[in-house]
Amino acid sequence: MINFNRRFFLRIFFFSSVWFILTGVDTTSWMVGVPAVLIASGLSLMLAPPSQYQISLAGVFRFIPFFLRQSLHGGIDVMRRALSFRQLLDPGLVSYTTFLPEGSARILFANTISLLPGTLSAELHGNSVTIHTLDRGLPIWANIQGLEYHIAALMRISPEKMNNS
Amino acid sequence: MVPVKKNMDILYHSGTLLILLGLPFFLSGTVGLIRFPDIYTRLHALTKADNVGLGFVVSGLALQSGSWAVTAKLLLIWLLVLIASSASCHLIARSAMQKNIQPWTR
Amino acid sequence: MSWMHTTFALILLPAIVVGLFRILRGPTAADRMVTAQLFGTCGVAILLLLSTGMGNPVLLDIALVFALLAALTTMTFIRRTWHGSGKKKHGYSIS
Known part of the structure; x- marks a missing residue:
């Protein structure tokens, strides 16, 4: 379970970075960005469950x-x-x-x-x-x-x- | 002030050089698309040449932009195009194989 | 306005226009569809160059959407139009 949480946070970090690259420093964009990142992270875990292999x-x-x-x-x-x-x-x-x-x-x-x-x-x-x-x-x-x-x-x-x- | 400007100029001109290096790849991708004999070889031409060309254009523009935000966005676009075109290339080739389209041979 | 970048974009335009010839010639639907990939990469490059050339950063976002759409077009074509009709040599597998 700890491992699962770690992967969930990794995906949140990944999608937040993508959102940041897309929208830049505009802070109001995070009103849409936070839900979008959360939904994307959840969906990606459902559609592509973490594999047993870790990226080095x-x-x-x-x-x-x-x-x-x-x-x-x-x-x-x-x-x-x-x-x-x-x-x-x-x-x-x-x-x-x-x-x-x-x-x-x-x-x-x-x-x-x-x-x-x-x-x-x-x-x-x-x-x-x-x-x-x-x-x-x-x-x-x-x-x-x-x-x-x-x-x-x-x-x-x-x-x-x-x-x- | 002057050294900074000179530094910027060097970045700008090397960016221009990179873009210029990228253009022939696009043109040869199109030449391959027209000249090559079958669907598989045409896929080779487009997928490889155009992605390298786009890589050059993206890195040239990134050097010229002088901004990390724009550089990150350009790299994201390139990565997306890389994934998209290699996946479409595989899909088209696989469908052609499943339709028994024989590759051209010498 | 940077004339240099606009000129670069104009140099790339024939690459797409000549590629249209492949749509006319075919011979298979897939050969025509490969041109969509040309639009994807070459079109993105033109948009990126124009974005710097015209000083309009919005064109970067348009290039991003363009790249996504080109991939989706090909996948839809393969899944819906071209795949169903034809001799299947193997089972259908998502790979």
Whole structure:
């Protein structure tokens, strides 16, 4: 129960920050803001119950530069292929089995794949992700494993434990 | 007074540079949307290129604004667009797969 | 009024206008719908640039709503229009 209260306050803090960013320093806006934040926190707990995994702050700080670098690579890669005179595409489908548990970790994984260079998550079935790639010559596996590792660190999931189970 | 102004100028101009860096990404996203052969490759082009372009524009404008409130709001908008477009991209690709639309191959 | 930002916004405008060509060509409904995503990101960028260019912070909020609407449009399209009719290879799962 203590844990539950802590998570409720974390969500209140999160939604209050969003409200603050949206409305700025205008204090009268909190007449609407306080009920809105409370309702949003309650609803979010109902719709997305807290998972057993905790987000690691150190993991977030390692994830952000990784994500920015990879999506920049992805953008440059697409730009090169779109603007070149020759046809540089060699698309194909590959299947990847992830050790990430069901829920937010897997959803974050599937969504971030689409921002990595040359990969796009086309289907998610259990722990298997179908990935469409722009070029079968790209180092897709290394990129995806890197992403998987970063998300596991973000949610404090240990890869060894998940592999054995 | 003068050093402060100079500092602001540097921030402003690097912001301009970042925005200028972002524009080609938008243009190549559109070129990809027109040129690429099937729905999947077009999704690649738009999702990746436009989000990187928006990232550059957002960080450029944030540097130029010189205000933390505006910077936070710009970053929130970028984050929202990132989540929205990667989710829509996945949804469209999944529906296309379920409709048995075959990916174009070389 | 900053002419520089307005010019940047004008440079982005063709990116959307040319993208409209994809709506004409298709061939599938999804290809047309991808243009909604273009409107989402490119339109937001134009609004943000205009917000600085015209010195009007309200445009930031409009950009925020625009981003939300673009996502909702695509999701509604997938769930209501495009998903139901067609051969289903797998069961329907929320992922």
